[in-house]
Amino acid sequence: MSTPPDPGSFRDPLSRVYVDRDAVWRGLSERGLADYQAYAATDAYRAAQADGRLVATTPVPVAEAPIDATWAGALRHERVGVVTYPYEWAFSMLRDAARLQLALSREALAEGVLTKDASSYNVQFEGSRPVFIDVGSFERLVPGEPWAGYRQFCELFLNPLYLQALAGVPFQPLLRGSQNGISPTIAAAALGSRKRLRRDVLTHVRLHSRAEAHYADADAERDVRGELKRAGFGPKIIDAQMANLQRAVERVEWKAAASTWSTYGQRGHYTDADLDAKAGFVARATAALQGPMVLDLGANDGRFSRVAVDAGASLAVAVDGDHLVVDHLYRQLRTDGERRILPLVLDLADPSPSLGWRSRERPSFVERVRPDLVLCLAVIHHLALSNTVPFEEIVELLHDFGAPVVVEMPHRDDPMAARLLARKRDGLFDHYDRPQWEAALGRRFTVLEQIGLPSGTRTLYLCQPS
Amino acid sequence: MIAYLDAGTGSMLMAAFAGGAAGIGVLLRLYGHRILGVFSKKHRLEAEETFGDLMGKAPSSDT
Numbered sequence: 001m002s003t004p005p006d007p008g009s010f011r012d013p014l015s016r017v018y019v020d021r022d023a024v025w026r027g028l029s030e031r032g033l034a035d036y037q038a039y040a041a042t043d044a045y046r047a048a049q050a051d052g053r054l055v056a057t058t059p060v061p062v063a064e065a066p067i068d069a070t071w072a073g074a075l076r077h078e079r080v081g082v083v084t085y086p087y088e089w090a091f092s093m094l095r096d097a098a099r100l101q102l103a104l105s106r107e108a109l110a111e112g113v114l115t116k117d118a119s120s121y122n123v124q125f126e127g128s129r130p131v132f133i134d135v136g137s138f139e140r141l142v143p144g145e146p147w148a149g150y151r152q153f154c155e156l157f158l159n160p161l162y163l164q165a166l167a168g169v170p171f172q173p174l175l176r177g178s179q180n181g182i183s184p185t186i187a188a189a190a191l192g193s194r195k196r197l198r199r200d201v202l203t204h205v206r207l208h209s210r211a212e213a214h215y216a217d218a219d220a221e222r223d224v225r226g227e228l229k230r231a232g233f234g235p236k237i238i239d240a241q242m243a244n245l246q247r248a249v250e251r252v253e254w255k256a257a258a259s260t261w262s263t264y265g266q267r268g269h270y271t272d273a274d275l276d277a278k279a280g281f282v283a284r285a286t287a288a289l290q291g292p293m294v295l296d297l298g299a300n301d302g303r304f305s306r307v308a309v310d311a312g313a314s315l316a317v318a319v320d321g322d323h324l325v326v327d328h329l330y331r332q333l334r335t336d337g338e339r340r341i342l343p344l345v346l347d348l349a350d351p352s353p354s355l356g357w358r359s360r361e362r363p364s365f366v367e368r369v370r371p372d373l374v375l376c377l378a379v380i381h382h383l384a385l386s387n388t389v390p391f392e393e394i395v396e397l398l399h400d401f402g403a404p405v406v407v408e409m410p411h412r413d414d415p416m417a418a419r420l421l422a423r424k425r426d427g428l429f430d431h432y433d434r435p436q437w438e439a440a441l442g443r444r445f446t447v448l449e450q451i452g453l454p455s456g457t458r459t460l461y462l463c464q465p466s
Numbered sequence: 467m468i469a470y471l472d473a474g475t476g477s478m479l480m481a482a483f484a485g486g487a488a489g490i491g492v493l494l495r496l497y498g499h500r501i502l503g504v505f506s507k508k509h510r511l512e513a514e515e516t517f518g519d520l521m522g523k524a525p526s527s528d529t
Contacts, residue, residue: 203480203483204484210476215475224479227496237482237486237488240487241484244484
């Protein structure tokens with residue numbers, strides 16, 4: 001029996017993806033199958049499978065896969081824990097994804113197989129480890145053809161990195177705004193005269209945008225593909241081009257100044273007794289479930305995500321709105337070799353919507369991330385006071401995840417809540433108090449357990465959607 | 467075989483430009499008939515035109 005094809009996999013005519021509970025299945029056309037077999041025969045493929053850089057893949061008979069019977073071949077891929085998109089990644093995550101794309105492409109190229117595209121959506125994160133998921137991206141090299149993925153690599157990897165690192169422009173809103181990424185022309189305009197003479201920026205951004213503008217109408221009249229081939233274009237040049245891109249990716253560094261939250265990890269406003277009580281509460285809630293997937297909203301330095309994975313969570317998705325904090329967390333996780341935590345940049349007051357073709361290609365954050373336990377610690381006062389979201393609406397957001405929630409409520413006299421309240425006009429936020437919060441929570445959740453933190457100004461609840 | 471992505475003419479030429487010495491060699495062969503003749507006035511004009519092609523400027527017409 002066939003499941004419907006995944007709405008995000010239609011762009012390549014040679015293969016299509018189907019997702020069911022157990023696995024990801026790929027239907028291959030005859031040509032797609034021949035391309036896969038060519039790639040599977042390389043040492044590059046075997047190495048990438050062995051070290052987990054390429055998603056675990058097994059060829060299966062078409063009849064045994066839940067796909068249309070008309071496909072010539074079928075593959076079974078391991079499922080990735082949580083699907084995420086580049087507009088939810090931190091700078092260092094996008095950079096590691098770019099490294100992976102180039103490394104796998106070059107290794108395959110040495111054995112006569114080339115990637116037909118270079119989309120950052122072809123990379124996923126298994127915890128803190130990037131994995132290349134689009135096995136259908138590899139095809140037999142056509143002699144004399146340039147690398148079709150070059151422009152896409154610039155749009156979906158390199159230009160977002162340049163904008164963040166060189167101009168301080170966050171790439172996430174731009175990638176969320178356009179599935180095609182940041183064109184050479186937009187990148188050139190946004191970078192202005194910054195590093196205009198640096199060789200990699202000059203080549204991949206400035207000259208690239210000029211060449212595109214100059215040859216915008218040339219495609220129909222001129223056979224540049226044929227001309228390049230006759231002039232001796234070949235795999236050596238593609239390899240040099242990819243090496244050039246690798247150098248550019250290694251060179252791009254985001255020297256960010258400290259952001260509002262980047263010192264939050266020190267948590268000067270908490271007592272050690274409060275932190276211990278919170279950690280104990282989170283550990284108990286996690287351990288009561290069987291290897292749950294935990295969603296940590298407002299994760300900051302990932303302290304409670306670590307508590308959760310140490311208490312038995314199979315994966316913790318650590319979400320925070322502060323890009324710099326998430327970038328620090330990712331790099332720390334990589335340094336520690338901690339792979340069970342997936343850090344993401346997300347503004348809870350404006351989470352990723354459904355995007356792309358018919359708004360179905362990229363499902364919204366809430367549809368995509370289905371946790372077994374939600375942590376919402378030190379977040380309520382920010383949503384209720386900084387973002388002025390009513391308690392009822394905050395509770396609805398938590399309820400949307402369809403899982404038990406550990407939520408922390410700072411009372412009016414809590415130093416952090418009081419600081420936010422002090423900025424408000426008298427009387428406007430009188431509803432911010434514990435009884436009104438508990439009334440809102442009780443309408444959608446059943447409270448299973450609650451404790452007051454030792455400092456006396458915050459309450460923790462474990463509750464179940466009702 | 468045409469890839470499903472349309473690489474774009476400009477990007478294809480940039481692929482050669484970013485492709486090291488061998489890539490520049492390809493560009494020279496592509497535009498060689500113009501670049502190699504820089505020693506005569508006629509060819510100098512053509513070379514300027516080639517430069518314009520590469521840099522995206524209009525070829526000069528006042529000499």
